[in-house]
Amino acid sequence: MAWRFNGQTDYASLAANAALSLPQNGSLGGWAYRADGAGNSVDYLLMHGATTANPYWFFAWSCDSAGSYPGRIRFYTKDSAGTIVYLYGESATASGVWHHVMATWDATALRLYIDGVMGEPNEELQDSIFPLAPNATLYLGRNTAASAYFPGRIAEWAKWDRALSLAEITVLAKGATPDWFANSLAWYLPMRKDPVELVRGIPVKLIGATPVDHPLHFKPAPMGWAARALGVAP
Numbered sequence: 001m002a003w004r005f006n007g008q009t010d011y012a013s014l015a016a017n018a019a020l021s022l023p024q025n026g027s028l029g030g031w032a033y034r035a036d037g038a039g040n041s042v043d044y045l046l047m048h049g050a051t052t053a054n055p056y057w058f059f060a061w062s063c064d065s066a067g068s069y070p071g072r073i074r075f076y077t078k079d080s081a082g083t084i085v086y087l088y089g090e091s092a093t094a095s096g097v098w099h100h101v102m103a104t105w106d107a108t109a110l111r112l113y114i115d116g117v118m119g120e121p122n123e124e125l126q127d128s129i130f131p132l133a134p135n136a137t138l139y140l141g142r143n144t145a146a147s148a149y150f151p152g153r154i155a156e157w158a159k160w161d162r163a164l165s166l167a168e169i170t171v172l173a174k175g176a177t178p179d180w181f182a183n184s185l186a187w188y189l190p191m192r193k194d195p196v197e198l199v200r201g202i203p204v205k206l207i208g209a210t211p212v213d214h215p216l217h218f219k220p221a222p223m224g225w226a227a228r229a230l231g232v233a234p
Contacts, residue, residue, distance in 0.1 A: 001192040002214040003206065005141040007035070007043070007151025010208035012195060014138040017202045019186045020048060020159070021133035022057060022077070022105075027164040029102030029113070029172070030157030030189075031214070034095040034150070037064035037071055043150045044143040045073075045101075046157070049134030051145070055079045056134055058143065059101070061093065061150070071095075075103040075112055077129055085129045087112045090119035095152075098216060100173040104163040105130060111163075116173030118166065140189075141209060155214045158188040175216050179224030190226055198225035 003012060014020060022028070032045055042060040049056025057077040064071045071092025078084045087110050093099055102113040109121040140157070142149045158178035168181050178188050179198070188198045191214075195206040220226035 001190070001211050002031070002033070002153040002155035003141070003191045003209040004153045004212045005150050005209050007149050009149070010210075011139055011141040011146075011149065012189075012207065012209055013140065013205045014187070014189070014197060015203040016136055016138075017187075017200065018133070019200050019202065020138050021131055021135075022159075023131045023161045025106045025161070025163045026130070027102060027104040027160040027162065028059075028075075028158075029100070029169075030178075031098055031155040031216070032061070032073075032101055032152065033098045033154075034061055034152040036151065037061075037095045039063040040065050042066060042074075042148060043152075044139075044141070044148050045150055045154060046138065046140050047143045048138045049132075049136050049144065051078075053134075053136075054082060055132045056136075056144070057132055059103070064092070064095075073099075073101055073112070073114060075110070077110075077132060079129050079132060083129050085110055085122060085125055087119070087122045089114050098153075098214070102164070102169050102172070104169075106163045113169050113173075116170045153212060153214070155191045156189070156218065157191070159186045160184045161186050175218050177218050177220045177224065177226040179226050180219075180221040182221070182224060188225060
């Protein structure tokens with residue numbers, strides 16, 4: 001399944017929880033489908049923390065006519081001291097198609113993968129940028145200020161407290177659910193009809209967004225959280 005957002009009022013949220021923080025080494029990603037790239041700003045996939053109260057981070061998708069990076073997906077972080085580290089996709093990402101998106105980071109670099117392919121990494125990380133702990137609600141499908149929304153669908157988002165390998169990301173981009181790689185999996189949203197977070201039971205709200213089918217056949221881990229939720233594992 002996936003959650004469909006109307007780009008105007010729909011969103012989902014995860015309640016503030018320590019598991020949402022971005023550690024020194026980590027990974028964050030899932031599936032995204034944007035209906036169109038109309039507009040001249042950005043569409044927000046996820047955002048944690050407010051721009052008026054550092055730290056914060058977000059995943060966003062620039063509109064097709066936006067600024068210097070039209071149509072590109074961006075992962076952006078800002079720590080409590082105001083240090084900014086971000087990374088754009090190498091090129092525009094087409095709307096109207098499902099894409100697997102993943103950011104990973106460690107002591108040496110921030111990396112962004114689109115459909116399992118890594119672009120040029122950002123190797124200018126400051127020692128202070130991670131960990132990031134906004135201690136706030138995590139929003140999906142909109143920014144924290146509720147001034148920009150995502151027009152499309154998202155599915156199978158998760159965060160790990162370690163940097164996933166290229167081999168692991170390749171498997172995820174082929175349709176494996178995040179719980180195939182349960183080591184250090186911090187939170188996991190399967191985006192089904194019942195809005196649940198499977199790893200720690202973090203409270204989830206689904207506001208207006210509609211559960212819909214995802215065209216990709218996901219492959220749950222045989223003994224993972226997704227398989228148990230579907231009733232196909234003990």
